[in-house]
Amino acid sequence: MSWIDVGHINDVPLRGARKLKTAVGCIAVFRTAEDEVFAASNTCPHKQGPLAEGIVHGQSVTCPLHNWVFDLNTGEAQGEDGRIDTYPVRIEGGRILIDDTHLTRASAA
Helix, strand or coil, X not given: CCEEEEEEHHHCCCCEEEEEEECCEEXXXXXXXXXXXXXXXCECCCCCCEHHHCEEECCEXXXXXXXXXXXXXXXXXXXXXXXXCEECEEEECCEEEEEHHHXXXXXXX
């Protein structure tokens, strides 16, 4: 894996997210109330809602447009037929690192 630094954990609000533009499109970095960090597609497959603007609760995010709920571990929609892509992420010294292996396979967003 090749890890890229995308910012400090405090750059992402508790129970919130920040959007990143990548070669595969926009992804969102989510931070839970317990300081867990996840990275996933920013786009809901239902109506293309911006998930970075959704509500983070537990280890899930709710789409702000139509209330689809996604598990941030697996990307699976809860109670719906759909999923979002998820990306490996880790914290080192307060810095958020994302595996860029899957973020460089398409043209810029």
